[in-house]
Amino acid sequence: MIDFKHIQSAHCETGVTSNLLFHNGIDTISEPLAFGIGSGLFFIYIPFLKVNHAPAISFRTMPGMIFKRTCNALKIPVIQKKFRSESEAMEYLDQCIDKSKPVGCQVGVYYLTYFPKEYRFHFNAHNLVVFGKENNRYLISDPVMENTTELTGQELQRVRFAKGPLAPKGQLYYPEIKEKPDELILRKAIVKGIKRNVRDMLYIPGPFAGVSGIRFTAGKIKKWRGQLGTKKAGTYLAQLVRMQEEIGTGGGGFRFMYAAFLEQSYQHIPNEGLKEVSEMFTEAGDIWRSSAVQASGIFKGRITEQSDFDLMADYLYKVADLEKTAFKKLAGLKLTF
Template sequence: MASNFHHAQSAHCESGVTRNLLQNIGVKQITEPLVFGMGAGLFFIYIPLLKISGGPALAFRSVPGIIFKRTCHSLGIKIIRKKFSSKEKAKEELDKKLSEGMAIGCQVGVYYLPYFPKEYRFHFNAHNIVVFGKEDGKYLISDPIMEYPTTMTDYELERVRFAKGALAPRGQIYYTLATEPVTEERIKRAIIKGIKLNVFHMLKIPGAFAGVKGIAFLGKRIKNWRDKLGTEKAGLYLAQVVRMQEEIGTGGGGFRYMYGAFLQEAYNYFQHDELMKLSEEFTKAGDLWRTAAVQASGIYKGRLGSQQDYNIMGDYLAEISVIEKLAFTKLAAVNKQLK
């Protein structure tokens, strides 16, 4: 039996699922940008010694599930999260909650999602969907990056819930519990807390691999890839950068645009003019991330390929690092003034 769940398309899977689950329990004032900002969703890390699918390991998002957890915790909303070693128990628990009329978040693998275009399918296990009912033997699926809800069979859903490899979901489900009304004061405190944590992640994590330092570090490495790896492998590495940046949750430009939208919505709560100005800075960074993606695409598709082209790509990331460092530094100072 289907719950009275409202599907809404979003820019990013986890922030979209979180927004949709909160809306489903009556927290109507929470938008996707607010979720992303309160959950401190903006992140960057590059780990040169680790490889994923033969390419460099890098991430533009926090670890899977943390945006949901942080947002709900900051708003005072209780959550339940479960993983399973048994496929049978995972199905039994999901069906039980659905029979109670609940909407359930699931972490799944992308590769076997039947409704995904083939060109978007690869082994990535940190995608998020909502299962909101079951009719005629099929599960009702709300994938927030899709325009409309869809369905999956028992076998199809089990396959993606128990995908193998890095970040294997292990049948994970998560959901919210009924909550008291979320007040404006609670939202304001959650905004302040989210900004503070995101500032830490982008400016203060030790080492050269994370935050704005990690962006600059990757830029330097890219300049050496052509000579060190050869043109074919260097092109594959750049393809990996673009895939993680623009196809897995819009991590590069898209996340910056969403963070800019978050600051605009934060302005509505605090009326601090600097928030609107900083929103423009993150939009500027987002534009430059998109420009860098076009440059990288030109290299791995063979339209570009000189050392100068790699240098330009590296310089884009260096410039992004400077812009974001300054923006987060200013934001840290503004955040101390918010009340």
């Protein structure tokens, strides 16, 4: 049996990344470091796309990118495979386990039996680690769960081949470590992660993503009450809150995790500016959470006036300004070593 250390994480992909690297002897990449090096922080309001009949909003970068970017920046080769045939996908997985290699798998949540029913939507970008097989039951380390769990071969095959948007197509991945990254590579990776995140949040074209996406969403929220009525507007806000706070973000739409990343980066690159910007992201996370409380007042039906929606939007304008200042400051830091 593979001796795999299950470390609970806030988010699935960063957790899988950090845990797989740890298993392969790299103990320097915590979850926040994986998140920051992978430039995980993001915001996007995807126009014209509805998820569960409400707007598609995300607080993180595209699924799969964090693992790939983090390993690339640390100069760790990555094996990543998708499959057409379901049986081939299971065979390949078994071979990895036979070779004592734990692997990351992308899965859909809807048929994931160990999740409570309330959380099982058709979301296909969940990640977990398969680290063993006993009596035709696969041993699963799902980083958002407190403990390891199990799935039958059939159950695992089903979630690996969930269908619909972002279908996993049996995707599995693992690092193939030849050389451990040294401190210099790690520092460079941190700087690269920060720069890419500055670009994504400040300079991504179009009004829907990055800091301008937050402002765009605020503008939308102001109009929701008039366009949709308070009830439907409430379900839209509930969806925003779920994307922001539901299992997998570490709270405040990943902003606290990013603040933790900057704080840990300071250990590697002692620039006081990193600490200051870390504090700004803590504040940003707190504003996001205040906005969630305001939103809940609306979707509980306790407050229903236009002024309540305006106040909700004001939180978002405020957080957009703060994050803009924070990323500008990050961009201006001389991160030399």
